[in-house]
Amino acid sequence: MSSFNVETKEVNNIVVITTDGYLNNFGGEQIAAVCTQKMSEGKNKFLLNMGNTKVVNSIGVSILIEIIEKLQQVDGKLGYCNLAPIVDKTFKIMGISKYSSIFENEEAGINTL
Amino acid sequence: MDKPKIELKLPVIPEMELIATHTAEVIGKHMGLSDDQAAEIGMALIEACINAFEHSLSTNNVFIHFIIDDESLIIKVIDQGIGFDKSKVEIPKIENKLAGERKRGWGLQLIKELVDSVEFESTQEGTTVTMIKKKNL
Structure with missing residues (x-):
């Protein structure tokens, strides 16, 4: 089984989650767990740095939709950066880029969110 | 002369779909497909495989044929x-997914968007998804 890891840091009150590995249901649940924990601490801005996630599936991305829904309830924001072209394309086909933001890199995401 | 054909037999085990995408990557390079085209095939394959796994019993296998x-x-x-x-199968819309309980159900839509043509043949004995990706000539 491929591994999926997340690392978390906070910059300017934004929670930056760096992912590594295949974003499937297990990966999505790991991201959701971090977001849920941080939201309980009052955070509402999240940036996923997905530079090391070259492969996703729709189940994993569906969990990001759950996160977007929860963030809408607290006036929060979700962004992504360093997306592989196929991940970017998948997000656009699914339409999640309408309700969250795609940035070129981490710095752009932190400056804009 | 028969067209070159590669066959995979995958057990219904989580993440076996990645074997299919790795195989597609090798075949794509052999055919001279672009990196973007190969990635699109890989993503479509992931979705087709996870649908197949979900419809199968754990004792079944999923077969993948690549015909060059x-x-x-x-x-x-x-x-x-x-x-x-x-x-x-409803066409998924992000607005409905955000408002509804079920966030999943994107696989067929993604496949349609990522390959040049797709056909589904489904009976109570199984399903065959045929996808065609054209080379950029």
């Missing part, structure tokens, strides 16, 4: 599962 044509790659994903009624 002069101008295209033909991929068949064949499962022995319970089948599905394509007419009952």
Whole structure:
């Protein structure tokens, strides 16, 4: 089984989650767990740095939709950066880029969110 | 002369779909497909495989045939599962997914968007998804 890891840091009150590995249901649940924990601490801005996630599936991305829904309830924001072209394309086909933001890199995401 | 054909037999085990994408990557390079085209095939394959796994019993296998044509790659994903009624599959919309309980259900839409053509043949004995990706000539 491929591994999926997340690392978390906070910059300017934004929670930056760096992912590594295949974003499937297990990966999505790991991201959701971090977001849920941080939201309980009052955070509402999240940036996923997905530079090391070259492969996703729709189940994993569906969990990001759950996160977007929860963030809408607290006036929060979700962004992504360093997306592989196929991940970017998948997000656009699914339409999640309408309700969250795609940035070129981490710095752009932190400056804009 | 028969067209070159690669066959995979995958057990219904989580993440076996990655074997299919790795195989597609090698075939794509052999055919001279672009990195973007290869990635699109890989993503479509992931979705077809996870649908096949979901429709199958854990004791079933999923078969994948890659047929290399002069101008295209033909991929068949064949499962022995319970089948599905394509007419009952709704086109997913993000607005409805955000408001609704069920966030999933994107696989067929993604496949349609990522390959040049796709056909589904489904019976109670299984489903065959045939995807065609054309080479950029």
